[in-house]
Amino acid sequence: MKKKKINKIHFVGIGGIGMSSLAQFLLNKNYTVSGSDVSRNSLTNKLASKGCTIFTKHDSSNIDNQDLIICSSAIDKTNPEILEGKKKRIKIITRGEALGFFTKDNKNISISGCHGKSTTTSMVHFLLNKAGLNSTLFLGAIDRKLKSNFYYGNSSLCVIEADESDNSLNYLNSFISAITNIDNDHLDFYKTKKNLNDAFKRFAISAKSKCVVNNDCKILKNLTKNITSKKIIKFGQLDTKSNDYSFKILKDVEKSRFAIFKREHLVGFFVSKLSGEYNIYNSVCSIIIALEMGVSVEQIKKSLRFYTPPSRRFETILNTKSLTIIDDYAHHPSAIKAIRKSLGGYFQNKNVILVFQPHRFSRTKILFKDFIEELSLWKNVYLVDIYSAFEKTNSILDSVHLYKEIKKSNNKIKYFSNNELLVDKILSESRKKDSLVITMGAGNIRDVGSSIKKRITNS
Numbered sequence: 001m002k003k004k005k006i007n008k009i010h011f012v013g014i015g016g017i018g019m020s021s022l023a024q025f026l027l028n029k030n031y032t033v034s035g036s037d038v039s040r041n042s043l044t045n046k047l048a049s050k051g052c053t054i055f056t057k058h059d060s061s062n063i064d065n066q067d068l069i070i071c072s073s074a075i076d077k078t079n080p081e082i083l084e085g086k087k088k089r090i091k092i093i094t095r096g097e098a099l100g101f102f103t104k105d106n107k108n109i110s111i112s113g114c115h116g117k118s119t120t121t122s123m124v125h126f127l128l129n130k131a132g133l134n135s136t137l138f139l140g141a142i143d144r145k146l147k148s149n150f151y152y153g154n155s156s157l158c159v160i161e162a163d164e165s166d167n168s169l170n171y172l173n174s175f176i177s178a179i180t181n182i183d184n185d186h187l188d189f190y191k192t193k194k195n196l197n198d199a200f201k202r203f204a205i206s207a208k209s210k211c212v213v214n215n216d217c218k219i220l221k222n223l224t225k226n227i228t229s230k231k232i233i234k235f236g237q238l239d240t241k242s243n244d245y246s247f248k249i250l251k252d253v254e255k256s257r258f259a260i261f262k263r264e265h266l267v268g269f270f271v272s273k274l275s276g277e278y279n280i281y282n283s284v285c286s287i288i289i290a291l292e293m294g295v296s297v298e299q300i301k302k303s304l305r306f307y308t309p310p311s312r313r314f315e316t317i318l319n320t321k322s323l324t325i326i327d328d329y330a331h332h333p334s335a336i337k338a339i340r341k342s343l344g345g346y347f348q349n350k351n352v353i354l355v356f357q358p359h360r361f362s363r364t365k366i367l368f369k370d371f372i373e374e375l376s377l378w379k380n381v382y383l384v385d386i387y388s389a390f391e392k393t394n395s396i397l398d399s400v401h402l403y404k405e406i407k408k409s410n411n412k413i414k415y416f417s418n419n420e421l422l423v424d425k426i427l428s429e430s431r432k433k434d435s436l437v438i439t440m441g442a443g444n445i446r447d448v449g450s451s452i453k454k455r456i457t458n459s
Contacts, residue, residue: 001091001101006067011035012058012081013072015044018163019095021138021150022070023047026102028152036062036081043149060084067091070098073166074390096168099138103158104173106136109289112162112169112203113180113214115335116282119274119309120180121161123286125151128159130303131295135159141310141329162203164196165189169203176292177207178285181217183334184370188362197223207231212288214281215243233292235284240264247284249277256280260287268297272304276314276342278335314339317449320456323430323437324350325449331359331442333370339438340378350436351429353380355422355448357441358402359387361394368397372405381406381413382422387443423451 009026011019014035020043027033027050034053037044048054055062063069063084069092071082085092093101109128111121118141125137126145135157139149162169162177165186182200190196201223204211209231215221216236224232235245240263250257250269258280260267272283283304290300309315318325330336336356343352356375358364364371364386375381383406385399403415416422426448429435437452439445 001068001093003102006031008032008034008066009068009070010063010066010081010085011070011072012079013037013075014047014052014054015039015041016072016074016095017043017140017142017149018099018138019070019072020044020047022095022099022102023052024050024148024150025136025138025152027052029102034062034066046148063088063090068093068098070095073168094166094168096163096166096171099160099168100171100173103160105156106158106173107156107175108158108160108172109135109176109178109293110160110162110169110172110174110203110207111178111180111285111289112164112200113178114164114183114185115332115338116180116278116285117161118329119279119313120178120282120285121159122310123282123307124289125159126307127286127290127295127300127303128157128293129153131290131299133157133293133295139310141312144308144311144315164199164203167199170199170206172203174203174207176210176212176289177203178212178289179204179214179220180282180285181214182219182223183332184367185332185363187366188360201227204232205229210292212285212292214285215239216281233288235288245284245288247280249280256283258284260284267291268301270301270304272307274307274309274314276338278338278342279309312446317439317446318453318456322434323426323452323456324435325437325439325452327439327446327449329442330440331357331363333367333374336374336440339440340374347436349434351380351433352378353382353426353429353435353437354378355382355384355426355437355439355445357384357387357439357443357445358399359442360389361386361391361397364402365394365397368402368405371402372409375402375406375413376409378410379412381410382425383413383415384419384422384445384448385417387441387445389443419448419451422448423455426452427455 015037036055060080069085134153136153137151138160140161212233215234233244236243240246248259256272312329
């Protein structure tokens with residue numbers, strides 16, 4: 001496949017966070033772009049405003065004389081546009097393949113990992129661009145300052161969130177790569193933990209220059225310990241002997257303060273407005289990449305203080321005297337645990353309520369025991385129905401089953417099949433005692449916080 005022979009490109013499932021960023025990139029490269037999705041959203045509206053033709057129905061008539069079709073991994077093989085493309089012998093590739101192909105000549109910084117990659121990716125981009133390295137950004141979330149999942153830079157440098165869920169990360173041609181951590185996830189695709197780990201190992205080895213890895217992650221540590229290449233940069237807490245970079249957390253209630261060392265030598269003291277130990281790991285990883293790219297310590301210190309994480313990363317939706325609502329993308333037991341630990345005693349005078357929406361039936365099934373264990377540790381849990389994410393409904397395992405199991409050890413858990421009743425309950429609780437409500441999940445659970453905010457604003 002040669003770029004010179006490609007002019008017209010069609011996206012099947014263009015409204016997704018990853019597909020739309022690639023479509024924006026290709027529009028900036030002066031390709032003729034069209035795409036389809038079942039409904040319009042802010043991402044497709046933005047694409048349309050830039051000259052992209054948007055279809056709100058998957059139909060064979062959308063496929064005409066395109067040179068290339070790019071499909072989302074969520075698209076079924078029986079999709080009429082895929083079938084029509086095959087009939088007309090148009091080249092069809094996945095989003096991961098396309099991203100790798102169209103950025104292969106760029107100097108790519110690719111960041112992957114089961115948790116924290118969106119925050120780390122946007123932070124790396126922020127630090128580099130504040131230092132004058134005008135890089136392009138592909139983000140799997142909405143950057144709150146850019147108000148977008150994409151930024152087109154005027155250099156060959158790209159900062160890419162590398163999706164591990166379907167092995168897309170291994171299509172990328174990376175100059176520097178990073179792995180924030182590895183967890184038991186995406187086993188619906190990989191089938192075994194070994195296959196998942198092997199995908200990350202290939203990603204680490206393939207980087208042209210360096211691969212930055214979290215050496216405190218046991219799975220990642222075991223994965224990279226036998227890689228003798230000097231390209232692996234290891235970081236973690238306190239251990240200056242086995243880590244290339246280590247860090248020490250300094251106590252601060254409202255902010256993250258930490259010191260970074262390169263072996264035994266102090267690099268510097270850093271302050272971030274992001275709370276939680278997990279965000280310090282994200283910050284340290286980002287700082288190391290910025291240092292590797294030649295950004296000075298003083299420049300990093302100056303910029304880091306002003307960094308804002310992407311949307312749905314512990315984002316405050318509402319903050320009144322009696323009710324605070326925070327929304328987060330966490331949808332894996334480990335990510336939920338990280339947030340619970342980050343709360344510490346900071347909100348001890350509030351009634352803390354977790355509103356959790358499980359994401360995918362397959363993930364809920366595979367991690368069922370882990371969800372029970374973690375959700376049982378929260379004082380108040382309001383559980384809603386599973387967000388299917390295009391999976392077929394599973395009547396054998398749903399939120400009711402999860403609720404019944406958790407209730408055995410946590411009798412304060414409640415299940416809501418109706419969002420209106422859930423909103424009523426939250427407002428009722430906040431009248432009794434000042435409350436902190438955290439909505440979590442990778443689906444549309446944010447709508448609950450938005451509904452409460454609207455109800456309060458209009459009252």
